[in-house]
Amino acid sequence: MNGLGAISSSHSLPLIRTLMDHGPLKSGMAAKQDLSMQHLRFMLQLYKRSADGDGRPKASRPVGAAVRLVRPVSQAPYIMEKKWRIQNLKFILHNLKKEELVKATVMYPRTMYFGDSSYICKVEPLPNADLFSKTRVPPGNWVWAETDITSHIRSLPEDANQSLHVQLLCRSIGKRTRSLAVSASHIPFLLIYFNPKVHNPSTEKILTTDSGKAVPRELRRKPRQVGTFGIKLPKISNQSEQLKNHCSLRPFWVSFHQLGWDHWIIAPHRYNPGYCKGDCPRLLHAGYNSPNHAIIQNFINQVIDGNIPRPSCVPYSYGPISVLMIEPGGNILFKEYENMIAESCTCR
CATH class of the missing domain: 2.60.40 (Immunoglobulin-like)
Known part of the structure; x- marks a missing residue:
């Protein structure tokens, strides 16, 4: 199985499978040159009003909407x-x-x-x-x-x-x-x-107690915010740490031509998914937005067992990208894909 075939068959990469299903990857399927220039021009104008040149949606665009x-x-x-x-x-x-x-x-x-x-x-x-x-x-x-x-x-x-x-x-x-x-x-x-992602209130699953009675909305558990660990930990060695390669967001530009998708992805021509790389400090300050688990893991690494790895540098928040593409039947789809661009990093 070639590289693209292996990627498309992976159950852990639903977005890749979606993109490959939408794209005319077989001979005889519609490509840019097969479309009316008026149609392409119209959708490109719509795209430029809704996203910048790198595919980042503009603030005025409704979140999650798509146009075909x-x-x-x-x-x-x-x-x-x-x-x-x-x-x-x-x-x-x-x-x-x-x-x-x-x-x-x-x-x-x-x-x-x-x-x-x-x-x-x-x-x-x-x-x-x-x-x-x-x-x-x-x-x-x-x-x-x-x-x-x-x-x-x-x-x-x-x-x-x-x-x-x-x-x-x-x-x-x-x-x-x-x-x-x-x-x-x-x-x-x-x-x-x-x-x-349209939300239909009639299909909402109601949260119930064991007795079958609905729990009032004001009593339902709210998502917890990330915070620092609330009890005092034993002191660890107060050694100064100058990280030359500290955990941070790095740019990485990839073109759809490199992926072999430029014949059916109209815009953008390239995008910057970004990635996180670097060392996590021994003392995780609030700027890293690290979960309590990472703080404890760091403590265990230094005080109890050095074989326990320190937290890793990974993306913390993501942004969407808007893609204008040609579907197999020759229609043109403008759709926003979430969690496509790393925007910040954390240690966890």
Whole structure:
């Protein structure tokens, strides 16, 4: 088994398996060059508004949210009907969990041109066609308009590969005006906003006592804060310690090209996971945020048994990274992965 195969089969690396499952690692699967430039450009703009160049989410972005751009799996030829050009499109909603769904919109070109004629467009999900009041043109973006179809998708029956049929209707408004019309190559798409960590109060497990009665919230145990050991320990040798290689956070930049993933990860191009390295001092001061166990372990090493190892330098807190990637079916996913970047170190 090669290196990537061994990594992907490891049960201790669920994130690696997820990334490899999402990425088109086999020949014939979608890659960047197979996608519409309009779709790529749109999602890159969304990415830049939500994350910096290294993938760190900006403070204004909702935590845990994700966005998927869904391309149509089929596009019927345009049908001419008097002043109208009509096109039917089909989308597949792969494994969309409705409890995770936040919002769904159809993005489509507001105006297009065919030959020397300009057209103004709108969309309808089929068979329901009464959603025009929800159509709007996003500010600062005259190319794309959007129609909210969240309620329509919620009304669809549950299915792992649910089909959604949408009709694009474009009406002639006269001769082509270069400042208003865009090419007919602009392909409509779906934007699915979802939150994999959505909390459903109806499914909350209620903490109960042995008698079956619910424990009042104010009496439930709260998470303990890390603190120093509360009793006096016997004195240990007061030897000064000058650590040349003290425990600290170190940078380490890795590119997705090095991992062989750059053909399906669009952004960022690289990221800094960081790592912790160095020696832990004999006296752990508060700045290390070390647990009481580490303090006792240090004490045992010095006073009782030197074979007991001293605490190790490990990450203490982590930060997320936002990734823009191409899924196997050719959709584009913008998702935030937690605990991807070491932000501080501790001794434990």
